[in-house]
Amino acid sequence: MLTKEDTRKELFTMGHTGCSGCAQSMSVKLILEELGEKTIAASATGCLEVFSTRYPESSWRIPWIHSLFENSAAVATGVEAALRASGKKEGITVIAQGGDGGTADIGLQALSGMFERNNDVLYICYDNGAYMNTGYQRSGLTPYDAYTSTSPAGKESFGNPRPKKYMPDIAMAHRIPYTAVASAGYPVDLKKKVRKAKSIKGAKYLQIDVPCVPGWKYEPRYSVKLAQLAVQTGLYPLFEAEYDKIISVKKISRKVPVEEYLKLQGRFKHLFKDEAGRAEIEKIQKIADENIGRYGLL
């Protein structure tokens, strides 16, 4: 049996102030179990930084740096390069972390530089599909038609007007040795990908779908279910790539219509009001079907 004392020994330990059902904090715990204590992390501004480091309750039992919003990849580059130059890099994993905004928007330039240089850093993007820390504003990874505070739905709009940026494709376009997409709904798969990333030298990109209770507006008990539904609908394909080649995909075991996924979330509730909304759901189904075809998910 897992005791309270055991959890104190975890590298990402108790005492943080993440929301009930926070899928990001669940993922971080699993990631550090794989990476081990010889890990140094740079973390961009965001929920994770805010909820896990409130003095005196830091949850991190590894060296940990809060960088800025846009620069965790650059700071991690410096850490890695300095360790390498002083002959201390062996056996140490350097990671950089950010949310979807800190990764795909404001931090993209620093991340692209890190990929291009092929620094021996694992970059982890916790993708909850909006700027949740500042009050749910849209990001480059906000899904099509999601309501956010800067992509409100109403008479003029169904919410976010563009699909998610294909961020893993951008990573692959840099021909880095390893790119992977994982989900808080599939912990074994997530841990396997972290393990693999740790074993590879060079720049790695790992993007994780982490449902967000207040941002997506659902009951906390649905966090894992929603993460799984995102995969089973085809909306969030999980795969691994080496350089520009996809080497594995997680197959859909039971295909689910996107409606099952959307209807549990307040950020999509405007799509269930009328016929026009129904037509939008069809468009989202098309995004899922295209993913299924593109990645061979069935």
Add this chain to the structure above:
Amino acid sequence: MAQNIRLMQGNEAIAEGALLAGCNFMAGYPITPSSEVIEILSSRLVRIGGVCIQMEDEIAALGAVLGASLAGAKALTASSGPGISLKQEHIGYASMCEIPCVIINVMRGGPSTGLPTLPAQSDIMQARWGTHGDHAIIAITPSSVNESFYETIRAFNLALKYRTPVMILTDEIIGHMREKVVIPEKKDVEIIDTALPDIPPEEYKPYNFKSGKVTPLAPMGEGYRYHVTGLIHSETGFPSQKIDIIQDAQKWLYDKIYKNIKDIEKFEEFLTGDAEILVVAYGSTSRSARQAISMAREDGIKAGMFRPITIWPFPDEQVSRLAKRAKKILVPEMNMGQVILEVERNACGSYVRGLNVVNGEPITPDMIYASIKEISSL
């Protein structure tokens, strides 16, 4: 007719003031404590045929605003300390290319990520000197929600009239508190609109600094072709390395603001007529100062307040005028002492003391009252 009175938040008042001023373009990026400005405009602008874009970062937000302004839009961005730091190169570009724009800075504690949810007044010098190179800028420090509304309108007017970036410096207190705003009829408010130059395109010089008159910036696409560059340029807009042109061009950026200071300055005096102790306070701190002065007056201490509303260009003349009479000056600020440096320059030998609170809490009337008491007995 009944007045149109609404209860609203400071950030909301900025958005409403911008809309009344005819703002039709907003580009921004989420940052506490200013995000409400873009949130409100993201639903409002689209309904009136305007544009609101959430950009990929702070730098791009001001870049888009400058592009929109060159295309003839009345454009706004909103941010806070770290975001303003990122925008600084663009602020210099706007100054150099004389592109009108309004920049909202809802101040929070710094440096760096600092205190995202708590107030400060620590960007006064950043507003003035944050970008590199010599330039002038206009910055305004509203002290209430109502004033945030009206000063945003004035900021748009000044930006167009003087073709300059104008920064509104509120703080987390004013940005998030709720007060009443008296919303005027549009016809009752002075609004300067974008205009075409009154000369034909072939005679148009976009930077006619020799005339000493600010030419309207012709919107792109109206037949006025001209060159825009961040390089030092002549009146045509094309880059130049001739020493006399460089001198004139640099001086123009100062002169067009400082020679028009009478038109740009705005301030309030509170019981300064017989004041022996002058409190120079601005923004949210001036609210506490007003109360503290009333408390001191009850004790028979002759205190008064000078409140700059336009903080840049700094009202040198006004402060030195009052400093000559008042022998003691108190400058309470939620920073380590920024405006006090300007006050000292103009103090004419008077005793100047700062009251500096940088703990994320407002400066209370009691604290200012205690300081007044203390210096009154010196």
